[in-house]
Each structure stands twice: as structure tokens, then as C-alpha cells.
Amino acid sequence: MRITIVGSGYVGLVTGACFADLGWRVTCVDIDHDKIDGLRQGQMPIFEPGLAEVVGRNAENGRLEFDTDLAAAVDGADAVFLTVGTPPMEDGRADTTAVAAAVTALAPALTGYTVVVIKSTVPVGTGDYVHRLISEANPNADFSIASNPEFLREGNAIRDFMEPDRIVIGYDDERAGDILRTLYNPLEQRNVPVVATDCATSELIKYSANSFLAAKVAFINEMADLCDAIGANVDDLARAIGLDNRIGPSFLRPGPGYGGSCFPKDTLALAAQAQEADCPVRIVEAVVASNAHHVRRLVRKIERSCLKAWAGLGRDHATLAGKTIAVLGLAFKSNTDDIRYAASLVILPQLAKHGVKLRAYDPAAMDNAAEVMPEVTYCASVGEALDSADAVLVLTEWPEFQVLDWADLKARMAAPVMIDFRNLFSPQDVAGNGVMYFSLGRPEVQAEQVLEATVTRLEDVSAARSRSTLTL
Ligand SMILES: NC(=O)c1ccc[n+]([C@@H]2O[C@H](COP(=O)([O-])OP(=O)(O)OC[C@H]3O[C@@H](n4cnc5c(N)ncnc54)[C@H](O)[C@@H]3O)[C@@H](O)[C@H]2O)c1
Known part of the structure; x- marks a missing residue:
């Protein structure tokens, strides 16, 4: 079987490398x-753990090639996968211009029977639309359309492709189903469930899966805000509701709102298509509104927390203007350089507008961020970002942020104040390390608590010392 992948971004490159x-x-x-030239030389256009190895070994054994010549690549292919972008338009609907451009370009090159598989996330009905476009451009083409939505998560993409929870294939022509089942047979052999359905249902499955997950995220973020407002603890709440099998523990971690290239656009697209169909999806509309509200609230929370902490330290606490905030993390989540719809893109420009000086560090996403946020100073390390900062803001859950050297942090910062929108640390631990701490839906650690925790720690140390003296 020969496969052509049209669009070598996050999804296309991972799909191509894994199929090889x-x-x-x-x-x-x-x-x-440039992307194709780079790939031919072994340079990955994206940061994705493990991708370079899979691409490298398959390019070397000749099973994986890269090309800009669409017609040559499509000629003789059994399956052509479309993996181009489908960004949101102003009104929320998915923009399928790139899909249309790609199929119009590839249609004349189809030879023999080919299944054209739409892997991009597209509105219901796109399969029919693509069918029409190809038939118009090449009336003699022998082809059928299939839908095969992708569920991989950036940062875990290779594993998600190779060990997915399920594979969804949608087709209205058995020949397409046979080819897709053959291509995925190695995974089906490993007991990965395959859900076969019609094209329209397959297209809708992707939107509804992402909207459901987005709803879980928005829900726990609302609970975190409520915990803050009424003095409850979201960690215990999330654990308790997540232990209910009907709910499950995943996607119950509060954060700075969902972002990335999928949830924001897919919720909007589903809501827009449902409106068009005169069948509004009110829950999804509420999820979109809730997520936007949560991120806006966080800007106010940063201001409130900083002013309170600085007042506790007896420092000037009237305004954020002129202060320096270190920012740890810019990507929408860890293990990716993707900043599309990241919380950093909403929060940092707002802080800059308030006159805050921003010093940011991210292990992978700084180049992408620098293109759209020139007002931020980008630093070479966590330590450099912390130097002389009046507060530190955690926006991404990178593993290296979870093992901070607290003594070094305190030595570098002008004020030991942390605002953690990933809930990476336990408030007690942070207090014990002498840092004032504000997270989501959990008790704040203010100057008095830091003092208390320090005294308790000193008492513990001296008690331990006298115990060891007695033993001696
Ligand atoms: N990124 C994800 O985590 C993810 C997960 C599941 C589904 N999806 C969906 O997959 C699709 C692709 O997303 P992505 O993140 O990989 O996008 P991307 O922007 O990373 O990649 C798209 C690629 O397509 C190329 N392209 C555009 N027009 C082309 C054409 N006519 N011919 C050849 N190449 C063309 C672009 O240059 C780019 O390299 C979207 O519909 C997205 O919603 C993405």
C-alpha cells in the first residue's frame, strides 16, 4: 500500500512517520x-518528543519520503490523507479553504482507485463537499471519500497514534473501508478498537469528543474559581469526583483555561454548525463562554494576589505598573512548542498593558511566542527569568518547573511571590520554603503563613536535633 499525506504539520508528520x-x-x-527541505535533512519543524527518531529511521530505510510535488506524490497512491489546517473563521466556523485548495490541486493527479481520507477536523458534510470538488476537477477519477479523525495530543503524539483508545473510520463505500482497515490492521491486531461508521457521523465524533473534554476542563476551572470564592479545596474536590467511575479522573485539573489548536476552534465550530442546523448546542456554547471568562478572571487574580502579597511584605502595593513578573511557560501545555490559543497570549499582553515588565522562559515555545509578543523579554533559563522579579507566574506544567530550587528562587527574586495557574505545588510545601503562593481553588499562602511554616520548620529541626542528642 502506498500512502500520501497532504500537509506535514503536527498531524500529517506524525501520521506519515507512524504509518511508515x-x-x-x-x-x-x-x-x-523550507519545511520539506528541512525534513529531508532530518530537521523537525515542530517540537514533539520521539518524532525525530521515528522520522529518522523510516527516512533511512526508504519507507518515508518528503516532497513538495503533490501530483507526483498522489500518482499511484492507494490512500491520500488530508491533514491540512482548518482554523476558525471570525464567526467560529471552521475554514476549510486549505482542504479545498489541496483537493483541487490533487484531483487531476489521481490514477487508479484511490481513497481520499479527511483526517483534518472538518464540519459535517465536508466529505460530500470534497467529493463534489474532485468529481468536478476530474470527472474520470475513480475514488471515494473517507473520514478518519485524529485524536492525538501534542506532546504525546507518537504514543497516541500507535496506542490510541480507538480508531474512527467513516466511509460510504466499502472499498474505502477495506483500504483503511488494511492500513490500520497492525493496530487492530494489537486490540485497538475500530469504530466504523458513515462519513457524517465520523466527522461529528471528533467535534463532540473535543467538546466533551473541553467541558470537563471548563467545569473544573469553574469549580476552582468557586473554591477560591467560598474557601473550599479543588484538589480534594477533583479527587473525590474523579474517583466516581462515571466521571473519571482525567481532565479534572484546574489550569489557565483550555488552549491549543483543537479545543478552542472545535468547540466554536460545533456551536456554529449546530446554530446553522437550527439545533443549538447550549452546553458547548456555555463551555466557550466559561473558558473565555475564566482566562479574563485570571488577569484580575494576578493583580489581586500580587498587591496582597506585596502589601504583606510591606512593599509598595498600589499598582502592577513598573513591576517585573517572571513567567514560566508560554506553550498551551507542556511538551510542545505550540502556542496557538495559549493562555499566555491573553494574559501577558494584558499585563504588559498594565505596565508590567515580563521576563519569560519556556523550554520549547519561545521562538513562536517572540513572533507574536515582542513586548516580552525572553530568558535562557528559569533562573534568568526569576532575576529581580517581583513575582513569578507559572502558566505551563513543564516537568522542569516542578523541581524548582526554592533557595535559588528566593535568592534571585526581589519578592518571593508565586502565582501558579497549574497547581504544581502543595501550598504547605511552598509555605515551608518561604514563598507566598497563590494557586487555583486552594488556600493562599500569605506572609503570616510563610512565617508560621518557617517557625514550625525551625521547631521541628531543633526537636530533631535534641532527639538525636538524647539518643547519643
Ligand atoms: N495539532 C493537533 O494536536 C491536532 C490533533 C487532532 C486533529 N488536528 C486537526 O488536524 C488538522 C491539521 O492540524 P495541524 O495542527 O497538523 O496543522 P499544522 O498547521 O501544524 O499543519 C498543516 C500543514 O499543512 C500544510 N498545508 C496547507 N495547505 C496545504 C496544501 N494545499 N498542500 C500541502 N500542504 C498544505 C501547511 O503548510 C502545514 O505544514 C487540523 O484540522 C486540526 O484541527 C490537530
């Missing part, structure tokens, strides 16, 4: 010549 790893011959195509 499963033993198929794959050509990944892109209109971006």
Missing part, C-alpha cells in the same frame, strides 16, 4: 518548501 513505522510506504507533502 507500521510498514507502509509514505510520502509526506507540504506547500512549505
Whole structure:
């Protein structure tokens, strides 16, 4: 079987590399010549753990090739996967311009029977639309359309492709189903469930899965805000409700709102399509509104927390203007360089508008962020970002932020104040390390608590010392 992948971004490149790893011959195509030149030289256009190894070994064994010549790559292919972007338009609907451009370009090159598989996330009905476009451009083409939505998560993409919870395939022509089942047979053999359905249902499955997950995130964020407001603890709440099998523990961690290239656009697209169908999805509309509200609230929370902490330290606490805030994390989540719809893109410009000086560090996303937020100073390390900062704001859950050297942090910062929108630390631990701490839906650690925790720690140390003296 020969596969052509059209669009070598996050989804296309991972899909192509993994299909090659499963033993198929794959050509990944892109209109971006620099990207293809780089890939031919082994340079990855994105940060994705493990991707370079899979691409490298399959390029070396000849199963994976890269090309900008769409017609040549499509000629003789059994399956052509469309993995181009489908960004949101102003009104929330998905923009399928890139899908249309790609199929119009590839239609004349189809030879023999080919299944054109839409892997991009697209509105219901796109399969029919693509069918029409190809038939118009090449009336003699022998082809059918299939839908095969992708569920991989950036940062875990290789594993998600190779060990997915399920594979969804939608088709209205059995020949397409046979080819897709053959391509995915190595995974089906490993007991990965395959859900086969019609094209329209398959297209809708992707939107509803993402909207459901987004709802879980928005829900726990609302609970965190409520915990803050009424003095309850979201950690215990999330654990308790997550232990209910009907709810499950995943996606119950508060954060700075969902972001990335999928949840924001897919919730909007589903809501827009449902409106068009005169069947509004009120829950999804509420999720979109709730997420936007949560992020806006966080800007106010930063201001409130900083002013309170600085007042507790007896420092000037009238305004954020002129203060320096260190920012740990810019990507929408860890293990990716993707900043699309990241909370940092909403929060940091707002802080800059308040006159805050921002010093940011992210292990992978700084180049992308620098293109859209030139007002931020980008630092080479966590330590450099912390130097002379009046507060530190945690926005991404990178593993290296979870093992901070607290003594070094305190020595570098002008004021030991942390605002953690990933709830990376336990408030007691942070208090014990002498840092004032504000997180989501959990008790604040203010100057008095830091003092108390320090005294308790000193008492513990001296008690331990006298115990060891007695033993001696
Ligand atoms: N990124 C994710 O985590 C993820 C997960 C599941 C589904 N999806 C969906 O997959 C689709 C692709 O997303 P992505 O994040 O990989 O996008 P991306 O922007 O990273 O990649 C798209 C690629 O397509 C290329 N392209 C555009 N037009 C082309 C054309 N006519 N011919 C050849 N190449 C072309 C672009 O140059 C780019 O390299 C979207 O619909 C997205 O919603 C993404």
C-alpha cells in the first residue's frame, strides 16, 4: 500500500512517520518548501518528543519520503490523507479553504482507485463537499471519500497514534473501508478498537469528543474559581469526583483555561454548525463562554494576589505598573512548542498593558511566542527569568518547573511571590520554603503563613536535633 499525506504539520508528520513505522510506504507533502527541505535533512519543524527518531529511521530505510510535488506524490497512491489546517473563521466556523485548495490541486493527479481520507477536523458534510470538488476537477477519477479523525495530543503524539483508545473510520463505500482497515490492521491486531461508521457521523465524533473534554476542563476551572470564592479545596474536590467511575479522573485539573489548536476552534465550530442546523448546542456554547471568562478572571487574580502579597511584605502595593513578573511557560501545555490559543497570549499582553515588565522562559515555545509578543523579554533559563522579579507566574506544567530550587528562587527574586495557574505545588510545601503562593481553588499562602511554616520548620529541626542528642 502506498500512502500520501497532504500537509506535514503536527498531524500529517506524525501520521506519515507512524504509518511508515507500521510498514507502509509514505510520502509526506507540504506547500512549505523550507519545511520539506528541512525534513529531508532530518530537521523537525515542530517540537514533539520521539518524532525525530521515528522520522529518522523510516527516512533511512526508504519507507518515508518528503516532497513538495503533490501530483507526483498522489500518482499511484492507494490512500491520500488530508491533514491540512482548518482554523476558525471570525464567526467560529471552521475554514476549510486549505482542504479545498489541496483537493483541487490533487484531483487531476489521481490514477487508479484511490481513497481520499479527511483526517483534518472538518464540519459535517465536508466529505460530500470534497467529493463534489474532485468529481468536478476530474470527472474520470475513480475514488471515494473517507473520514478518519485524529485524536492525538501534542506532546504525546507518537504514543497516541500507535496506542490510541480507538480508531474512527467513516466511509460510504466499502472499498474505502477495506483500504483503511488494511492500513490500520497492525493496530487492530494489537486490540485497538475500530469504530466504523458513515462519513457524517465520523466527522461529528471528533467535534463532540473535543467538546466533551473541553467541558470537563471548563467545569473544573469553574469549580476552582468557586473554591477560591467560598474557601473550599479543588484538589480534594477533583479527587473525590474523579474517583466516581462515571466521571473519571482525567481532565479534572484546574489550569489557565483550555488552549491549543483543537479545543478552542472545535468547540466554536460545533456551536456554529449546530446554530446553522437550527439545533443549538447550549452546553458547548456555555463551555466557550466559561473558558473565555475564566482566562479574563485570571488577569484580575494576578493583580489581586500580587498587591496582597506585596502589601504583606510591606512593599509598595498600589499598582502592577513598573513591576517585573517572571513567567514560566508560554506553550498551551507542556511538551510542545505550540502556542496557538495559549493562555499566555491573553494574559501577558494584558499585563504588559498594565505596565508590567515580563521576563519569560519556556523550554520549547519561545521562538513562536517572540513572533507574536515582542513586548516580552525572553530568558535562557528559569533562573534568568526569576532575576529581580517581583513575582513569578507559572502558566505551563513543564516537568522542569516542578523541581524548582526554592533557595535559588528566593535568592534571585526581589519578592518571593508565586502565582501558579497549574497547581504544581502543595501550598504547605511552598509555605515551608518561604514563598507566598497563590494557586487555583486552594488556600493562599500569605506572609503570616510563610512565617508560621518557617517557625514550625525551625521547631521541628531543633526537636530533631535534641532527639538525636538524647539518643547519643
Ligand atoms: N495539532 C493537533 O494536536 C491536532 C490533533 C487532532 C486533529 N488536528 C486537526 O488536524 C488538522 C491539521 O492540524 P495541524 O495542527 O497538523 O496543522 P499544522 O498547521 O501544524 O499543519 C498543516 C500543514 O499543512 C500544510 N498545508 C496547507 N495547505 C496545504 C496544501 N494545499 N498542500 C500541502 N500542504 C498544505 C501547511 O503548510 C502545514 O505544514 C487540523 O484540522 C486540526 O484541527 C490537530
